[in-house]
Amino acid sequence: MPDLRDLASVIAMTGRADLRLGITDVAPVVSCGSFSARAVVGEHVPITATVFREGHDAVAADVVVVDPDGNPGPLTRMAPYSQEPDRWLASVVPDREGRWTFRIEAWSDPLATWHHAVEVKIEAGQGPEELANDLEEGARLIEQVAAGADAGWRDRLTDAVVALRDAGRGLPERVAPALAPVVQDYLHDHPVRELVTSTADHEVWVDRPRALYGSWYEFFPRSTGPVVGGVATHGTFTTAADRLPAVAEMGFDVVYLPPIHPIGTVNRKGRNNTLTPEPDDVGSPWAIGSADGGHDAVHPQLGTMEDFRAFVDRTRELGMEVALDFALQAAPDHPWVASHPEWFTTRPDGTIAYAENPPKKYQDIYPVNFDNDPEGIYAECRRVLQVWIDAGVKIFRVDNPHTKPLNFWHWLIWDVKRSHPDVLFLAEAFTRPAMMHQLARVGYTQSYTYFTWRTERGELEEYGRALASTAHYMRPNFFVNTPDILHASLQFGGPPMFRIRAVLASMMSPTWGVYSGYELFEHVAVRPGSEEYLDTEKFQLRPRDFAAAEASGRSLVPYLTRLNEIRRAHPALQQLRTLRFHPIDNPNLLCFSKTDPGSQDAVLVVVTLESHNRQIGTTALDLAAFGLDWHERFTVRDELSGATYDWGQFNYVELDPYHEPAHVFSLSFPRPVTWPPPVP
Template structure:
């Protein structure tokens, strides 16, 4: 990646493709192999590459790392005298040449096998020596002399005689645990769980870690494995924002934005006392773990005006011409309750402080960080910080919340971020989504996507106006296209009312407590939770959906429909999805499936079982599909070959 400047990415158990262009002069056979080493320099099994399309000199293979850490590999090209000999002899015999014509070939082949006998496993040595002896035995027929040597093709492919070896430089692959690629995230505000509010959203009771822990089993029951919390630190009191981002907060009433971090109660290493204590937080993490969930913590490097840093380290901020500290702005938006960090004034001091803070939370059980706006900080800082954290605990993961330019998003991935938010929310047609998925698949070696239909900041107009069918559509797309996806609480309740003129929720939870009637929604059936549960179960039960390199699109003659498949090469598990982008109308389409990508021959018939409805169909390459968004806006098929 970037000519080897940055490590490529993989996860434990992933089939990592290795490709090279390798060629040589003349007609001698060429061999290409990968030499790879584990995190502690241990040698891994010999992996030989196979040639690709004729005439392109491209070689391909896969490696499968099985441990977390820093792996390295080189590619070697070599002269393969056995393969050269074998190709020549089979051609000459095929042309009718006899013993007299092949005398030199037989002798040269025996010499090659003498070399091979010193390379192959001990159990195979005698077989190779016997084949060499047969080549030299003039009392045998041509067939009996040559056959034992020709039968060594597979053995000497795996254990070749290598001459004139040339090698590339060493390249690095950082291998994460599997959750780095495959994960299901759920976001909620702990302060809203168990909270009570009165008229005009006046807080009566503030949620705590203890009350929020009561919501964890329901989140786990929906099939999520990561629970993401907005910042849990003390919230600034100076310039605190009121409901709906108003400039003036009601004293003692409005709870403020969790992203306005820090007050006289502490900073980034402290906990908002209204939520509880550090021990309460540890207990909360324990409940999550007991339910199969990891906690993802928000890392937002910014400060409220009354953060302790403002007094102890004013040089960490930007001072304007009038002597005041600059608050955050994203014109025309203003964030008077937040001071951005200036990394130019004291980079060493800031680095050491942030490292201390992150390690503090790692020591308290946090292994995943969702990083707020990382693109507004220097890349060399993140590269330094992530490498330092990984050196202490290689299992720690970082999600970049960077809705920014593609090059910057890619750069954050290259320097170490584990996953990234994406433009998924704004890809609202089948054509746009197909094109975008092609871009993401091509960049998977350095940037792993995490798809979110909604966030506290983002309520796309498709959800504002598309009704429950659109909620299903966006959830299917997020969970079936990407190995990692996430959602913000309220999606399952079809929350869809935006602040006028803005792509965000009215009465935004960023600025107020928002208790939800989960039990009432379950009683009335007005909840998407069972559907989300089904989708997450499908993801768990089908390993094909846990990867991205295997994504393939198929042709369908309706631009409102998208058809794609994923196939797991090791298990053969194959999932075929057809999803509508139209939440209001019935759509028909005719498929033209790329059968080999499904593991099938072009003429084969097969059975598909819809994992949502349970219906079964007999299919082939060409099939007619009808999708009614008010019944089900998507088919999620498991493919069963007839064999």
């Protein structure tokens, strides 16, 4: 054991000789500082720490924030966080992308110590003689502040000093100028800081706002071709661009495309994943590569690279952007297989191992073995990404990242961000929690989640709280469906369940997604017990007549459009950290809220989780989440129906899933509210 009486031993253990005050449990910090915490431009980022010292003297703390250019900003004073003793909190708002740092500076607060001591001694009946030293200490402290004040405040502070030293005045008159609220406010803002103790610097990577907030729409360009004589024809980037105005009108921000590369012909799958394809079967887009090229090429039937760039440009013109699938695997006839067979796993019989996820088999896909020639694989993957970045893509949805090494992703993502800090990465990682969270820690911007399988109130509340508590590094993307996932709730819940799940996804998560066909209530599985669609678009063209569906009234387009309009109108819905759940006495009803510290916007949602029967219940709102006291009343306006109500803590709710399965309330308050800062 080191000799703790020896200062050198203490320094050797802590690496610091100036840790005079206690600072622990600093947040946001990821894996003890091994990785960056995350935020976006304009987001109110809560910074917390436990600050304490020996004895009874007052302590205080500041946050020192340094921008990506290394310029420190003004000190941000931390406030006591009343729910926990010795816990302090401040909110900072980064205004640009890049690598920020912050540190906590704790300090002894002699002015607050003096103020408290004088008040309690006067209350205890002590007189001027007993308080002589206290009065002089106060005078000297205020003199220090006055020395740096402007002329007006210098005169006022000097008057307080003179009064403290004037033995000819009564005690109340001597202390009154120094204890005046306006003077105390000034002293709070211009403190005397002693025994300043600083933490190490902690890193926060700040992304553009799209990293936190956005509405995604996924569709296959190849399914946008015309139907000729009852037969679907292969779509192109040009026909896909014709679909973009309708997507924009629904209020989506991101158009996500599955792989657009040449599709392998060797072991190509047929419709519904059969092993016996017909000559005109199009195969799976995730079976990447053929004689026409690999990951840096486009499928010839979709068009050319110039056509793709035009598609990207058209998306931008409509106020959206493209997210492109990045799937690191190869079809048997991918150029990599011939040029770099060492990049794959060879079986004892000499064949290359194809992908398997029992009972599923993917004979048309070879996984890349990242332990074989990592230097070459890493360089090629980075080159491929640059091709699409140069083509205008700034978002990549990464297929199955949990099947590739974590150190590869850590290197690749941050190598890209060094030169392209606005590029975002979404992890499609339906995997164990430890891997999903570690992918977020090492650099992924967003992650798919377990939302699809959370259908009951308890599990939705538990999962929502868990995501809000990890918002400093993991951002969710709630997809209501995917080409791989048609949940049983949608198979059997009827059209009301499609509305319910859309409300939950779009209101709970700042980012949510819809796979094309959801707005048409597509719900038929390939077989009982499966989450695969019948006639899945992964293996065949699937043209859709959206116009006919809307004309017949069997379309969710108006509802999705309204949800996205509400999301854009309310900054509260673009937040994750402020998600709060409220008690309601019916387990089939879910009640939650979000607030936006920057705009004082607040939204309260009550939604039924049962799609066949009317539900009634009574809320027991936590009004403190809105900065209100338990007895206060306020007005709520339903953004879906336009109806307004007078609400308080307890409110009767009745929801009919066939009429309207949810209330999405915006809140109006009888007085201005000072919002509590977001709590991690």
